Every structure is written in C-alpha cells, then in structure tokens.
Amino acid sequence: MKKTIGILCCFLLIAGLSFTLPGTAAPGQEIRIAGQFGLVYAPLMVAKKRGIFEKYGLKPVWKEYGSGGAVREALVAGEVDVGFMGIPPFLIGWDKGCQWKVAMGFVVIPVGLVTYDPAIKSLKDFKPGDKIAVPSPGSVQHILLAMAAEEELGSANALDNNIVAMPHPDAAAALISKKGIKAHFTTPPYLFEELSQPGFHLVIDDLQIFGHPFSFNVGVANQRFHDQKPAAYSSFVNAIGEAMAWINTNKKAAANLLAPEFKLSPEKTLEYLTWEGMNYTTAPYGLMGFAEFMQKSGYIKKVPRSFEEIAYENILAFIGNRAGVPSEIESLQYK
Amino acid sequence: MFSKEELVIDNLGKIYYAGEQRINALQQIDLKVKTGEFINIIGPSGCGKSTLLRCIAGFEKPTVGRVKVRGSEISGPGIDRMMVFQDFEQLFPWYTVLENIIFALRVARISIDPKKRKKVARYYLKMVGLTRFEDLYPHQLSGGMKQRVAIARALSVQPRILLMDEPFGSLDAITRFSLQKELIRIWKDTGLTIIFVTHNIEEAIILGDRIVILEANPGTIIEIVENTLSRPRSLEAVEFNRIWEQIHTLLGFENREQQESGKSITKLFREERELSFLPHA
Amino acid sequence: MKLTRFKKSLRNKTLNQGMFIIGMMILWELLARTECFPPLLFPSLSSILINLATEIASGEILGMISFSLYLVGVGLGFAILTAAVIATLAMISQLISDWVQALMAILHPLPGIAVLPIIILWLGTGPQSIIAVIWFSAVWPLIANLHTGLRSVSATQIEVGRNLGLKGITLVRFVLLPGAFPYILTGIRIAWARAWQASVAAEMVFGASGGIGGLGWFIYKKRFFMEIPSVFGGMLVIILLGLLVERFCFEYVEVRTVRRWGMTSE
Ligand SMILES: Nc1ncnc2c1ncn2[C@@H]1O[C@H](COP(=O)(O)OP(=O)(O)O)[C@@H](O)[C@H]1O
Ligand SMILES: [Mg+2]
Numbered sequence A: 001m002k003k004t005i006g007i008l009c010c011f012l013l014i015a016g017l018s019f020t021l022p023g024t025a026a027p028g029q030e031i032r033i034a035g036q037f038g039l040v041y042a043p044l045m046v047a048k049k050r051g052i053f054e055k056y057g058l059k060p061v062w063k064e065y066g067s068g069g070a071v072r073e074a075l076v077a078g079e080v081d082v083g084f085m086g087i088p089p090f091l092i093g094w095d096k097g098c099q100w101k102v103a104m105g106f107v108v109i110p111v112g113l114v115t116y117d118p119a120i121k122s123l124k125d126f127k128p129g130d131k132i133a134v135p136s137p138g139s140v141q142h143i144l145l146a147m148a149a150e151e152e153l154g155s156a157n158a159l160d161n162n163i164v165a166m167p168h169p170d171a172a173a174a175l176i177s178k179k180g181i182k183a184h185f186t187t188p189p190y191l192f193e194e195l196s197q198p199g200f201h202l203v204i205d206d207l208q209i210f211g212h213p214f215s216f217n218v219g220v221a222n223q224r225f226h227d228q229k230p231a232a233y234s235s236f237v238n239a240i241g242e243a244m245a246w247i248n249t250n251k252k253a254a255a256n257l258l259a260p261e262f263k264l265s266p267e268k269t270l271e272y273l274t275w276e277g278m279n280y281t282t283a284p285y286g287l288m289g290f291a292e293f294m295q296k297s298g299y300i301k302k303v304p305r306s307f308e309e310i311a312y313e314n315i316l317a318f319i320g321n322r323a324g325v326p327s328e329i330e331s332l333q334y335k
Numbered sequence B: 001m002f003s004k005e006e007l008v009i010d011n012l013g014k015i016y017y018a019g020e021q022r023i024n025a026l027q028q029i030d031l032k033v034k035t036g037e038f039i040n041i042i043g044p045s046g047c048g049k050s051t052l053l054r055c056i057a058g059f060e061k062p063t064v065g066r067v068k069v070r071g072s073e074i075s076g077p078g079i080d081r082m083m084v085f086q087d088f089e090q091l092f093p094w095y096t097v098l099e100n101i102i103f104a105l106r107v108a109r110i111s112i113d114p115k116k117r118k119k120v121a122r123y124y125l126k127m128v129g130l131t132r133f134e135d136l137y138p139h140q141l142s143g144g145m146k147q148r149v150a151i152a153r154a155l156s157v158q159p160r161i162l163l164m165d166e167p168f169g170s171l172d173a174i175t176r177f178s179l180q181k182e183l184i185r186i187w188k189d190t191g192l193t194i195i196f197v198t199h200n201i202e203e204a205i206i207l208g209d210r211i212v213i214l215e216a217n218p219g220t221i222i223e224i225v226e227n228t229l230s231r232p233r234s235l236e237a238v239e240f241n242r243i244w245e246q247i248h249t250l251l252g253f254e255n256r257e258q259q260e261s262g263k264s265i266t267k268l269f270r271e272e273r274e275l276s277f278l279p280h281a
Numbered sequence C: 001m002k003l004t005r006f007k008k009s010l011r012n013k014t015l016n017q018g019m020f021i022i023g024m025m026i027l028w029e030l031l032a033r034t035e036c037f038p039p040l041l042f043p044s045l046s047s048i049l050i051n052l053a054t055e056i057a058s059g060e061i062l063g064m065i066s067f068s069l070y071l072v073g074v075g076l077g078f079a080i081l082t083a084a085v086i087a088t089l090a091m092i093s094q095l096i097s098d099w100v101q102a103l104m105a106i107l108h109p110l111p112g113i114a115v116l117p118i119i120i121l122w123l124g125t126g127p128q129s130i131i132a133v134i135w136f137s138a139v140w141p142l143i144a145n146l147h148t149g150l151r152s153v154s155a156t157q158i159e160v161g162r163n164l165g166l167k168g169i170t171l172v173r174f175v176l177l178p179g180a181f182p183y184i185l186t187g188i189r190i191a192w193a194r195a196w197q198a199s200v201a202a203e204m205v206f207g208a209s210g211g212i213g214g215l216g217w218f219i220y221k222k223r224f225f226m227e228i229p230s231v232f233g234g235m236l237v238i239i240l241l242g243l244l245v246e247r248f249c250f251e252y253v254e255v256r257t258v259r260r261w262g263m264t265s266e
Helices: A001-024 A037-048 A068-075 A087-095 A140-153 A168-176 A190-195 A207-212 A223-228 A230-248 A251-262 A265-274 A287-296 A315-318 B047-057 B097-106 B113-129 B143-156 B172-192 B201-207 B237-248 B256-275 C002-034 C046-057 C060-092 C094-108 C112-123 C127-152 C157-161 C168-208 C216-226 C230-255
Strands: A029-035 A058-064 A082-085 A100-108 A112-115 A132-134 A163-165 A184-188 A200-207 A217-222 B005-018 B021-034 B038-042 B063-071 B080-082 B162-164 B192-196 B210-215 B220-228
Touching: A001 A029, A001 A217, A029 A037, A029 A068, A029 A230, A037 A082, A037 A100, A037 A230, A037 A251, A037 A265, A058 A100, A058 A230, A068 A082, A087 A100, A087 A140, A087 A217, A087 A287, A100 A207, A100 A223, A100 A230, A100 A315, A100 C046, A112 A190, A112 B080, A112 B237, A132 A140, A132 A168, A132 B038, A140 A184, A140 A207, A140 A287, A168 C112, A184 A190, A200 A207, A200 B237, A217 A223, A217 A230, A223 A230, A251 A265, B005 B097, B005 B192, B005 B201, B021 B047, B021 B192, B021 B220, B038 B047, B038 B162, B047 B162, B047 B192, B080 C157, B097 B113, B097 B143, B113 B143, B143 B162, B143 B172, B172 B201, B192 C060, B201 B237, B210 B237, C002 C046, C046 C230, C060 C094, C060 C127, C060 C168, C060 C216, C060 C230, C094 C127, C112 C127, C112 C168, C127 C168, C157 C168, C168 C216, C216 C230
Parallel strands: A029 A058, A029 A082, A132 A163, A132 A184, B038 B192, B038 B210, B080 B162, B162 B192
Antiparallel strands: A082 A217, A100 A217, A112 A184, A112 A200, B005 B021, B005 B063, B210 B220
C-alpha cells in the first residue's frame, strides 16, 4: 500500500513537473536560426555551446540544412528568421525581391583556387577540359572565379564551361585523388588540407582577386523578423558579437571547445583558427564590390543605390556616412 | 501401289533422363513407310508418339537406331519433313496469315522472286480455303483457321513427308471433321507421305492406310493395323467397326462397360457428322 | 477495324487527360495569383511559360535538351548493347543465367543515382560519369526483360523456325527477337524512363557535367541564381519530353507492333 502511494506520488510529481516546465523556462524571445556546421560557423557553435543566446534572452530554434542553397530557400519560405551566406547568394536573392538585409558581417577567411597540376600557374593555363570545382553556381567562389577570369582572360564567362559544382568534401576528395577535377576553389579547412599535399599549390587567392579582405559570409535576417521583433534582432546581433569576441580573445579555449565538434585535435583546430587571414568580425567588407561586379556581368540586374537597401541600421551605423571623401570602412565596401 | 520406301525407322530407341529418372520413351521401333502412304500413330498418352515424330523431324536425336529418309540417315530438321503441331501458337503472331507462308518460303528459299512467293503463298492458302483471310494476324483467327494456315505453311515448302502431331486435337468435332476431309483431299492431290499422330480411334480409321499402335513404358509398337477401307470412309461400314473393335482391344480396353461407352462415342461421332454438313469457314 | 476503334479510344483518352491537365494549369495560375505562397517560390504559370519562351528563343534550353538527349542516347545505346550480350550469354549457358539473375536481384533495386559517388571516384566528373549512371540505371530492366522475353518465346515457334532451316543467328533474328519483342519494348520503355530520370538527377545532385550541361544542370544552376520560374520551366521541359517520347515513340511502336500482333495480355 505504501509502495503504491509512493509510486503514485512519483507520477504526480513527474506530471506536475512536466506541466509546469513551460512556465519555469526563461521567457525568451524565439528566434529560428539556420544552423550550419564548420569552421566558418565557429561563432554560431560557440554561442550555442556557451549559452550566449540564452544570456541575451533569446530562445534559439535550430534548423539544419544540407546546403547554402537550402538555407537561402528556407529564409525565403520564412522557415527561419536568420541565416548565413555569402554576399553573392544574398545579392541574388535581394535582386529577385527577397525581403531581407544584411544584419552583420560574419567571417573573413582565406579563399583560394588550388591545383595539383604544376603546369597551371595562372588562369590562362586552364585548358577547356580542365574542371574547376566550386560549391555551387552563384557562390562566392564562383563569382570570385568570374572576377578573376574577367581580369585575366577578358571575360567573366571565360571559364564557365570548366566549372563543376561539387560540395566541398567531395571536391576535396576528388582533387586529392587527382580524379576528375583539376582545381578546387575552396575555403578552410579544405584549403589547408589540400595545400598540405605535396605539389598542390594556389593558382590565385581572394586577396589577389578582390584586392582586400571581404566578408566570406554575412548574417542575413528576414525583414519581417527585424521589423516585428527588434529586440530579438538586436539581441541576436549582440550575442553573435559576444561569441566572436570570446573566440578572438580565447583562441586556445575556443579550439578546445570546438575540436570535438570538428572531430579534429585541439592543436589542429587552433592551427586553423589562427591561420593567417582568419577573422571573425561583425564588420562587413565588400558588399558593394560584389554587387557592382555581379551587375556588370549580368548575374544580377540592379545595384543597391545605397547601403540602406541591403543592410539594417546597425550596419549602416557601423559603416557610417562620412561627409566628403568616404571613410576607410566605407571604401572597404567597394572593390 | 506404294513402290519406294520413303522412310525407314530402324531399331529406334529414345531414353530421356529427368533428374534421377530414366524414361524409356521409345524402344526398338521398326517401321517402313512407303512414298505417298498415310500412316496413323495411336496410343495412350505418354507412349512416345510425339517423341517418335520429333525423332523423324530431327528435333530429337535417337538414343539408338536410325531414321532414314529415302535411303540416307537424317541429321537434323529439314524442310523435306515438315511438322504441324497441336499448339495453336505455332504461327508467328507478328506476321499476317499470308506473311507467315511467305516467310516460310523465304527462309526455305523456295522461290526467290517476292512476287512469285506471294503467288505461291496464295496458292497454298487457297488449298486450305483461307484466301479471304490472308491479311489477318493469327490472333484474329479461330483455332481451326490457325491449323489450316499451319498446314498451308508446311505444304508451301513442298516437303516430302508431312508430320502431324495431333493437329486437330484441340478442335471441336465439327471443325475437326471438315479438316480431316480436307486433309485427305490435299493428300490425294499432292501425293505426300503423311505421318499423323492421334489419340482418337475414329480419326485414325478415317485417315490412315496403316495404323501403328503404340503402348507405353517402354514405348513400343504392339501392332500395325492395315486399313483398306475404301474412301470416303463411312463410320457405318461393318469393316469400320471391326477395325475400331480391334484397335480398341489392342489399346487394352477389354472391359465390356468401357466398350459400351466407346461405342456410344462412335454414336456421338455419327451425330457430329450430320451436324458437319452445316456450312463452315 | 480493331485498329480504328483503338485509335478512337486513344483520342478520347488524350482528350480526357488533356482536359485534366488544363484544369490543373488553371488551378496553378489561380493559386499563384492569390499569393498565398511567396511568389518567389511559387511563380505563376504564365510567368513560367513566358520565361520558358524566352529561354527557348535564346537557344539556351535547346542546347541543354540536345545535350541531355545525347547523354541518354549514348547511355541507353550502351545499355542495350550490354543487355543484348548478357542476355545472349545467359541464353547459351545456364551457369551464366544463374549469375545474371543473382546480379540482377542485387543491383536492379539500386537507383542509378546512388552509384554516382563511386562513379565519380572512378571516372571523374563530366559526361562520361553521367553516361555511366544512365547506363547503370537502364541496363538492369533491359536485361531482366530481355532475359524473360527470350525465355518466354513459344517453344513451338522456335521449332517451326528450326524446321524451316533457321539456326543460330538467323533463328535469333527471325524468331527469338520478334517473339521476345513485347518484353523488349517494355524493357526499353522502363530503361528510357530510368535513363531520363538518371540524367537529370545526376546533373542536379552533383552538378556534375561537361561543357554546356543538360537539363539537370540547367535546373541546378537556375536554382542557385534563384530563377525559380526557370526551374519550373526546366521541369516542364523534362515532363514534356518524357511524355512526348512515351506517347509518340513508344505508344506509336506499340500500336504498330505488339498490339497489332495481339501479343499483349489485354
Ligand atoms: N524432353 C523430355 N524430357 C524428359 N522426358 C520427356 C521429354 N519429352 C517427353 N518425355 C517423356 O517421354 C515419354 C513420351 O512422351 P511423348 O512422346 O510426349 O508422349 P505422347 O506424345 O505419346 O503423349 C513421356 O513419359 C514423357 O514424359
Ligand atoms: Mg504428344
């Protein structure tokens, strides 16, 4: 008899707990985030692991997608409020009428075109059958390649028939086994891995093409989310900022935290995090440089008349609007 | 009347192996067939009738013994010995009636000129009374018509021997009777040697000059019955009934009751005969 | 007479189906116009068609269609050759027949696209890999149908052929192949559908292609440039081509062969 009462009490307790659970949770602002995985997304992963979103009163809802294309489509469909993507994919969507703007810069990382063929020293050395892998058409890598092609070969489309779209891991495997593709336009950690192979070398990199660093990824928020939940919006920006600041000041701890996620050793992770050129920053770079080139080459139809068309107020305030000659950070938005 | 020996079967034996089992399908078959003779083969199911015919046609190799056609031993199938099967599906469904015959003429290289081939094919179709149906496909024909086409096709390549394995076995009695009549006519017109397998005693008596009676396990000839009845043969003839009784007994039906039922079959057959005066295709 | 009646029923069927499809199209247009769904993701039919028209006029899509058809043609051609050789070997030897059946049981259910990663490792990216995927997708249904088809040819018809003096190749040519034709046609039909799907899927999933690329690559590219009406346009072209080949090639052949010969089960 005693026993049954005990069990009954247990049940009641559990029932009561689970009933009160929603009430006891922090009354956070829900934000739906397109979660992605990889070195590029380190701030996101840190914010998640260290509970930074919760600290800012946010209740993140994570949604995983298989590719950058899917993230963008999820944003368009309103399945998520914020996501991360390259400037070119963002601009393509903006050009097509997507109601979204840049909420933050996200990461500046080295991007490079790697080949194993010693005969290929510049873009001119690619023969018609030589395949160059990029993650997808319209990706940062694709547009960079087009920029370089225009510069070196006279036409943005000169290498269009050499392009194959392959996800990074597949392309890296193909390049390392020297099967099918001649070159891979890629980012860390694949860039590091490929370059560590004997004989593999850079044909061209982002700095040579763009002239100065640019945001490889930017954070993009839907207009509706930004307008209807301004507090959640700014909390999100600040939370990511805190995560980035923590990485930048605690690289070793960050490496230890992220190593198991990447299935790498902490040493390797640290090596990647501290690679020359890596920079987690909410400052945007190169917004207009991409837009102008893409418009000129026909990838998009219009160019933003002002930053206001493509960026939210925090970015506008960040870039500023110097009277007279544009400020340095303003100039860095152009190529 | 029959001068030369068209076909000599000499000590023919055929053994099949079905897994562990050894089937003595034919054993010590000796038979001489004269040119122009109409031979019937009758026997219970599984006694080796088809096997015998297939050995003559060259589809099966005898285990022992020989099949000789006009003095020389056969080595395989040939158009000098054409087979007509019981199976309605023996026509090529992708050819029309006429094309089926033209095809036979073509592969048998009977006539080279396509126009002449067509003429020849029509000639044989006329022989079996199917001129009006030459453009139909086999699936549009009745069973009887299919068998007529098969006969016409076999005749068209001008064989010396026509081998018929229960060709009318799946037909209704009326169709069967008219085809029997036509076969006799064709046989007389062409002077062919015909070896005709049946399991129907009346059919054997109506058609053959000699009736070879087989028994099963092993398949051997137990008797060859001469049939000298004058044609057209009448079921009413006393001699007809005598031969019927003889075959019936040889096939092992000695029981009086069975004999009775056998006779009633004869009676039924007589009625069918009357019915067969109805017009047919 | 039977044929004309069949033609009539065909026309009726076409009419019914045509009406249904037109209905669907109208529904689509209306639904798109209400803008219940983001127009970027669910464009109106009219915008899709206008887009398609300009893409056809520019020649872009025609090049892609011919490239896709070329890949499918080569892949299917090789598959038919392979199937013919394998089915012939299986006819000759029971041992090989057993092997082929085992292989078929294992590999037939595997979608061609699933072997693409391996094929890319072996053959690299580019048309040869897509042809290989098409070949793989098409070859099993072809072998299966050819194998059963040849075995289902009436033994009596084969004997009639032998009686007339056919043997070896001539027997195959004049009796076995026509006798197996209903199965062969079914096999090619399934193989075509699978090959067509594989060609599109291969280019779409891996974007693996050479030169101008085919329809799969077209859709893939348009997706990344968010030209959604073009994505739908590409799909429309794929559907239409599939339908056209089915209706005007296979049905045409079927009516003139298998149905005329009464070699169908219906
Ligand atoms: N291909 C074969 N393999 C094994 N046994 C066979 C084969 N063909 C016939 N037989 C056997 O040989 C015997 C005679 O068959 P068959 O000539 O067809 O008889 P019938 O035509 O008189 O009915 C039967 O026992 C049959 O089972
Ligand atoms: Mg038999």
